[in-house]
Amino acid sequence: MNFLKKIGAVISAAILTLSLAACANTENSSGASGGSESGSFRTIDEIKAEGRITIGVFSDKMPFGYVDNSGDYQGYDVYFARRIAQDLNVELELVPVEAASRVEFLQTAKVDIILANFTVTEERSRQVDFALPYMKVALGVVSPDSAVISSADELNGKTLIVVKGTTAETYFTENYPDVKLQKYDEYNEAYSALQDGRGDAFSTDNTEVLAWAMSNPGFTVGVESLGSIDAIAPAVTKGNTELLDWLNEEIKALGEEQFFHADYDATLAAVYGDTVDKDNLVVEGGEM
Amino acid sequence: MRGIEVLFLGNNMLRLLSGLWVTVRLALISIGFSLVLGSALGAVMTLKNPVVKVLTRVYLEIIRIMPQLVFLFIVFFGVTKLTGANLSGEVSAVIVFTLWGTAEVGDLVRSAFGAIPKHQFESGASLGLSKLRLYLYVIFPQALRGLLPNIINLSMRMIMTTALVSLIGVTEVLKVGKQIIDANRFDYPNAAIWVYAAIFLLYFLICFPLSLISRRLAKRRADK
Incomplete structure (x- = not known):
């Protein structure tokens, strides 16, 4: 009798869990196909009005995004993130993300941009919007x-x-x-x-x-x-075209001053060496 | 011994300690809420009402079946997707650990009251104690004695489970350790073992005193 009760409880719990998971799933797919209706992402005006941009980076992936011994964020992605905040004239808030949760952070608009060594793939392009590449x-x-x-x-x-x-x-x-x-x-x-x-x-x-x-x-x-x-590019929430266009313009403009070569020298050179042909890794102006 | 110096580079020791504080703070807040809500749930669970029984049972089973990581993702990302409300990582973590702790504490409270022999209630009543005094002087002290070791046990499990919160962007002690190892992986390839040893020691320093208290309480109870 007791055993039966237990089984009943387990089954009802399982059904509830499954229905919750199903909810999450449908939410997922609708967000991915439609995108624009989510509306929770921030436009450039909103970012500027708040005076702060949030960018998701790795905190333990040297030399792309990591925290040095003084507790400060460093790396190729972080160097670019700092420049983005500077050019928007806003404060920078870096959010540590994991490889597995990068897409989710954008879909829920918990960050404005992901700059975490994000490789462009077809499947990911359906879930987030990639800007021009800055590395390959x-x-x-x-x-x-x-x-x-x-x-x-x-x-x-x-x-x-x-x-x-x-x-x-x-x-x-x-x-x-x-x-x-x-x-x-x-x-x-x-x-x-x-x-x-x-x-x-x-x-x-x-x-x-x-x-x-x-x-x-x-x-x-x-x-x-x-x-x-493979291209590595910044990503924004699906449908945030305004921020996406701004990023693309920014990457093109930075190409003129060879920004990513400077970024390489500041962050990657220590790990990959100076003798490497930088153009095998660095992408300037979004042109692969 | 090469690699141990990584612990003393820059602010690393301080960062590990503040990571530990994040861990302990999350666990303390969650266990605090869990005790209050769990006691109420436990009291409700002692009722004989079948509807209440089924509802609390379902709640308990869901919490126990669902891996804490899935639960964290549902609260941190799912709530934002469904309602648009943007919960911070720490708030989500406190919600998840409180829901978990409440279920566990509730069940512990229920069984602690259930374990008190019926004659304790009856003899108390026959001494002419009012209901309030009966509970205050006879039932609670006995129930509490059985409860405490289990609560401490739960707290320790919670401290260790908080390591999962790094997946929702909260940097606790284990994540700080990983950051230190990674930032020094070219200069000190053997740092990992020392960093993990330091983290082990920190967890030990927090959990061992709790474990001692729990054991002493359990022993005192057995002696009586």
Whole structure:
């Protein structure tokens, strides 16, 4: 009897939970398709009237958005965020966000802009509005100084280390069938394999290999940009066209003074080095 | 030992401590509200009314089934989506932990009163105590003694669960730790173990005294 009661309680609780989840879902999809009716985002006039803009950044993703030992926000994204606030002539409020909740923060208008190393994808474009890109990511190939691989064609017949499930694995399987792939589950396994000489080179996102080569002398990134290029762009709440247009104009204007190259020198150079061709990572004026 | 110096760079120690304060403050406020609301809920739950029984039961089960993280997301993002009201991360966290704590405290209070033998009520009444005095001098002290260790236990669980609030933009002690590790990951690749050790110590310093009190109370109760 007691047992039956318990089951009843569990079932009714489950139904309630499900209906709540369903509510949240429908809300989600309507917001994504319509967008403009949400109306809770702030226009530029409202931002200026309040004298403050809120921008969502990472707080633990060095060198894009992180908090330094003095407790201040730093990084490539933060540098840009400061400039946006300066040009709007408002105060800047930085909100720490996680990769998983970036879309939600915009959909509920809890921040005006997300500047958190946000890669433009088709699925995300349905949920938020992306401005022009200010950075890009592609594949990179790192190899020992003694036998530097400086183009993807040099890899034919050689052994390339990749991590399972990464874009590097798919790219080389499809485009370079003559490259022998050695696959690992974890990044640290792949890096030790490269250090032990079990393969001729290692390929993954260029930001990743550049940072690694920088802190591991004896290795060079011979190929800095390869494969399809992903754009990284600021995002605003779906339908906030006014702020979106302003951002696009801002990015174009900043291109004239080579702002993002300065941003690179101030934030990324320490991690990726000065010898890197900055144009493989930095996007000026929104032109990829 | 390389990496331990990260803890003393810049304001890091102070940041960890203020992160700890965020954790403790959230837990204290939530447990405070939970005690008040939970006692009321517990009193209601002792009623024999079947409707009340079903309603409180459903509430309790929902809270227990739903992972706290989902619950945080529903309150922080869901409420804004449905009503447009913009709750801050901390307010959302207090709401979620209070709803959770209220359910748990309510159930504890109900069972604490239920555990008091019927003859205690009867002998109190036969001594000529008024209803108020009966509860004040006979029932409450006994119920409270059984309740306290469980409440302390719940508080400790709450302190540890607050680590989830970093997902809704509240920077508590664990998040500060992650920020410190990440900001120094090139200069001090081994910092992680020391930062986590420091956080472990901070949690320990908060929770161990509570655990001691709880154990002592439980023992005193067993001795009687």
